[in-house]
Amino acid sequence: MEDLESRTKRYALAAIRVYRRLPGDSVGRVLGRQLLRSGTSVGAHYREAKRARSTAEFVAKIGGGLQELEETRYWCELLDEACELPSSHLKTFLQETDELIAILTQCAKNARHRSGMKAKGPAG
Template identity: 60%
Template sequence: MPSDLKQRTKAFALRIIRLYSALPNTTVAQVLGKQILRSGTSVGAHYREAHRARSTAEFVSKLNGGLQELEETNYWLELLAESETIEPSRLNPLSQEAGELTAIFVTLVKNAKNNEPA
């Protein structure tokens, strides 16, 4: 699973990059776009950092950082849709993937905490 999730988070980042590249050249779109570009591409970086963790606590901390970035990415996706900057239906697949990645990260955090020696 780790290499699959490594690829999946990288694919998510690439989709975010393509979304940013397709945004209109308006001030609102560019401001929101830069925010989502930063948060959406950070998810995979946090995941990779987690696998270099020296302890369970550090692993959990890095994954929680990824969860924060996913939540932020969802927020920017909502703003892009609700501001009608981009057609909401075009954002649904990205929102769904962010939700699925969130569920996976939550499960990884729970499993790590449950397996941690007392």
């Protein structure tokens, strides 16, 4: 099984590939930059979480990654509808987005459970 650090890096590279395939008009450029920024930051949040000094810090960093994933999903939805892309263009990327949301959500829940923290915030 691929570790999450590698998987989030692969996700960032996929975001770059999606961005490169977008139309060069102003809508494609503006929405694409947003997708590129949020999609490539997920792995950075995960790496920061791995080096957290406490469970609370870990959960907060994972929460940041979840926020970026949700934002990436939003930009993909807008791109899909506004740019009339072929359905295959974003399908795999959106599937990976949803899988990473589920994985990071579970990571935060597990960390809270192990430490006795109460669930709250975006990771929870």
